[in-house]
Amino acid sequence: MANALCMPWFVSDVNARDLEYLIGTFARGTYYPDATTTEREDVRYAGQYWADLRRQGELEFQASSFWTTQHSFGRMPMIDPTLFAELADGDLVVFKGDLKFLNYRKLTYDGKWPKTTPSHEAIGPFAKQHDGRGVRTLVLRTCKADECVGLSAGQEEGLEESNGWTRYGRYGVVSYWYAKG
Numbered sequence: 001m002a003n004a005l006c007m008p009w010f011v012s013d014v015n016a017r018d019l020e021y022l023i024g025t026f027a028r029g030t031y032y033p034d035a036t037t038t039e040r041e042d043v044r045y046a047g048q049y050w051a052d053l054r055r056q057g058e059l060e061f062q063a064s065s066f067w068t069t070q071h072s073f074g075r076m077p078m079i080d081p082t083l084f085a086e087l088a089d090g091d092l093v094v095f096k097g098d099l100k101f102l103n104y105r106k107l108t109y110d111g112k113w114p115k116t117t118p119s120h121e122a123i124g125p126f127a128k129q130h131d132g133r134g135v136r137t138l139v140l141r142t143c144k145a146d147e148c149v150g151l152s153a154g155q156e157e158g159l160e161e162s163n164g165w166t167r168y169g170r171y172g173v174v175s176y177w178y179a180k181g
Helices: 016-028 037-055 073-079 081-089 099-107 155-159
Strands: 002-005 061-064 093-095 137-142 172-177
Touching: 002 016, 016 037, 016 061, 073 081, 073 099, 093 099, 099 137
Parallel strands: 002 061, 093 137
Antiparallel strands: 137 172
């Protein structure tokens, strides 16, 4: 399942129509006109593979208005329990990029957490509900804002030598939360 926005917040945001367009141009080999023949064939193969998955019903696009609300992801179980259940039943949810750090801020409640706060603690109920259900999450983030969690003890002190390390995109954070069982 690929989740898209109902409407873009930023110019780089993707909706379901954009995903269909991307797969179509990949499958036709027209997405990268300046690519080498080998590169175009590789891209065409990927596009045809994804198009086949779409036809077989194995790759679905879904748009939810939740993604463009003011709510943190920890409120998803209350605001959009259907979306939360689908994500919790899935294998993995990947949040990538920085999106002006919006996804990360919504994951961590836009809180001023100590940087050593475990990531699953900062994302709260999205990570695990009282009934034990949670969303298996992988967060790939380029640091471009002060919000950051999941560092090991002593790691921040070493990074502080790089003044403003959390704000200039030189460092990144990868957080994984299993949330199953």
